[in-house]
Amino acid sequence: MTRIFNFSAGPSMLPVPVLERAAAEMLDYEGSGMSVMEMSHRSKVYDKIIKDTEAKLREVMGIPENYKVLFLQGGATLQFAMVPMNLLVKSGKADYVVSGSFSGKAYKEAQKYGKISLAGTSKADNFNHIPKQEELTLDPEADYVHICHNNTIYGTTFKYIPETGNVPLVSDMSSCILSEPVDVSKFGLIYAGAQKNMGPAGLTVVIIREDLVGEPQPLTPVMMNYQEMVANDSMYNTPPTYAIYILGLVLDWVKDMGGLEGLKANNEKKANLLYDYLDSSKIFKTTVLKEDRSMMNVTFRTETPELDDAFVKEATAKGFSNLKGHRAVGGMRASIYNAMPVEGVQALVDFMKEFEAKHSEV
Ligand SMILES: *Cc1c(COP(=O)(O)O)cnc(C)c1O
Numbered sequence: 001m002t003r004i005f006n007f008s009a010g011p012s013m014l015p016v017p018v019l020e021r022a023a024a025e026m027l028d029y030e031g032s033g034m035s036v037m038e039m040s041h042r043s044k045v046y047d048k049i050i051k052d053t054e055a056k057l058r059e060v061m062g063i064p065e066n067y068k069v070l071f072l073q074g075g076a077t078l079q080f081a082m083v084p085m086n087l088l089v090k091s092g093k094a095d096y097v098v099s100g101s102f103s104g105k106a107y108k109e110a111q112k113y114g115k116i117s118l119a120g121t122s123k124a125d126n127f128n129h130i131p132k133q134e135e136l137t138l139d140p141e142a143d144y145v146h147i148c149h150n151n152t153i154y155g156t157t158f159k160y161i162p163e164t165g166n167v168p169l170v171s172d173m174s175s176c177i178l179s180e181p182v183d184v185s186k187f188g189l190i191y192a193g194a195q196k197n198m199g200p201a202g203l204t205v206v207i208i209r210e211d212l213v214g215e216p217q218p219l220t221p222v223m224m225n226y227q228e229m230v231a232n233d234s235m236y237n238t239p240p241t242y243a244i245y246i247l248g249l250v251l252d253w254v255k256d257m258g259g260l261e262g263l264k265a266n267n268e269k270k271a272n273l274l275y276d277y278l279d280s281s282k283i284f285k286t287t288v289l290k291e292d293r294s295m296m297n298v299t300f301r302t303e304t305p306e307l308d309d310a311f312v313k314e315a316t317a318k319g320f321s322n323l324k325g326h327r328a329v330g331g332m333r334a335s336i337y338n339a340m341p342v343e344g345v346q347a348l349v350d351f352m353k354e355f356e357a358k359h360s361e362v
Pocket of ligand 1: 010074075076077078102148150151152172173174175193194196
């Protein structure tokens, strides 16, 4: 068996101990005589799995009592519609910060459900930074403000939490959740697709402040109604049972890694290794402004698309997979989520140095 260093932006690497435990429990979960995949979601055994997973998430993230945790489907993308359908019920207005591709999609989708304003954007600079607080135009009457915390495609991240007064802040944390401690109480709602830092695809986690759970817009499907999902403990219908179980295993691993503080230290180490090298390299560079660099998705390029292609090809042959940048940006992207070990990033940097030496000789 060979495991390679997989720099995929998502679905992405899972911790080996998690995969090993899932494998060991595959045929017979804790003496139940069946796989978690085969269990009724209404069974006693499964009820314990989902409740324990929620409890572990609350513990690891320090989620306050007055927040509900939901295990949903449809990816982060369904939240682009679900958030406005449920929250645009007072003034019918919301402010969106567009700092990359996914926040642009969220902004566009929300327009179907109310009066949506652009609170700030870095589009003119090809999203190479995050708009600053003083650049945001915020409406005190808005039902919420929406941001995308970490821009998976462009490789930038919010290093500050926007101050929105009494207006609830909604954040798409798909590509940075569980990567470092976060003060949940600063947010009205946090959502994240699981397939980057939490588990397999198919599960979306929503953390919502209780007072925001209420009657949604009239045409909201029952499956997209937070109130209905809260009332049914995420089990109005069959939830993504196996993905929730894997999230539970990932959370055990997070605790073994020293919780979110431990992971933050590890993630900083990895990101520094890569950025320090990029800053010193003569052929590779990153186009993201230093103060907004993402710890999870590191975008970089060489001088020419041809050399980029040659790099990706050689890297792939050496066992560094999925380094090609998103088609919207070009160049390269190394996604170094929680499960990527420090050794993986070190090995990549060593390989980049070799590549640089070879290509600077001419
Ligand atoms: C991956 C990603 C999405 C899309 O997630 P899906 O689960 O595929 O819908 C949305 N937002 C961010 C920040 C992402 O990284």
